[in-house]
Amino acid sequence: MTQAADVLDTAMPRKGRKNNPEKTRQDILEAAIAEFVQQGLSGARVDAIAERTRTSKRMIYYYFGSKEQLYLQVLERLYGDIRNTESSLHLAELEPRDAIRRLVEFTFDHHDSNPGFIRIVSVENIHHGQYVKRSEAIRSLSNNVLVLLDEILRRGEAEGLFRQGLVALDVHLLISSFCFYRNSNRHTFGEIFQIDLHDPVVQQRHKEMICESVLRYLQA
Numbered sequence: 001m002t003q004a005a006d007v008l009d010t011a012m013p014r015k016g017r018k019n020n021p022e023k024t025r026q027d028i029l030e031a032a033i034a035e036f037v038q039q040g041l042s043g044a045r046v047d048a049i050a051e052r053t054r055t056s057k058r059m060i061y062y063y064f065g066s067k068e069q070l071y072l073q074v075l076e077r078l079y080g081d082i083r084n085t086e087s088s089l090h091l092a093e094l095e096p097r098d099a100i101r102r103l104v105e106f107t108f109d110h111h112d113s114n115p116g117f118i119r120i121v122s123v124e125n126i127h128h129g130q131y132v133k134r135s136e137a138i139r140s141l142s143n144n145v146l147v148l149l150d151e152i153l154r155r156g157e158a159e160g161l162f163r164q165g166l167v168a169l170d171v172h173l174l175i176s177s178f179c180f181y182r183n184s185n186r187h188t189f190g191e192i193f194q195i196d197l198h199d200p201v202v203q204q205r206h207k208e209m210i211c212e213s214v215l216r217y218l219q220a
Helices: 021-043 044-051 057-064 065-089 097-115 116-127 136-157 168-184 185-193 200-218
Strands: none
Touching: 021 044, 021 057, 021 065, 021 185, 044 057, 057 065, 057 097, 065 097, 065 116, 065 136, 097 116, 097 136, 097 168, 097 200, 136 168, 136 200, 168 185, 168 200
16 A cells, blocks of 8 residues: 555545444545645545545544544544655664665655655744644654754764764754755756756765765764
8 A cells, every 4th residue: 555645636535434434444544645736735625535435524523523533533644654665664773874875865755755745834834833822742853853853863873974963853954954855845946956856866966865865964
């Protein structure tokens, strides 16, 4: 099954879920991701989500309470996708430089292949992080990746590979900034400079560039 953000154009009605409340809930959530990705929070309509799933507004409100609460669940789902996958990369088993490279490459690939995640995060920033503030789950998942990254940095310092005093949050921001920007601004940047940021050759060049940039910043 593809990640949640990939349902942008593929959220189709499901059948045979009458006696499966969890599947009904997940179907509504998948359809809601597609609707919020396409329309944003303000433009999204519960009627449209109901139509995508061939259910009723009443059913959606039963499971999620309100459009805003459904949007919060979408945020938690999309952040959960990336954070849970980061935790499964087995970075603690790798040499520190290899662990950083794997984390950068994963972040780069995830952002490139999940435009829905990019759009939802951009929408949430338009709303000044209003709904992220309400989510303990998103903060907890995000703190987990900082703990993981800090462990890699400390190992690198101890082995004389990385310089002293590196801050995990700063390194996380450095990695995320490049990977996010090239996708959030791909239309304007691409048109202004006449470059296709999804060209495989360009993607590979940029992926290598960010890997090298981060590793050179870290090196002792």
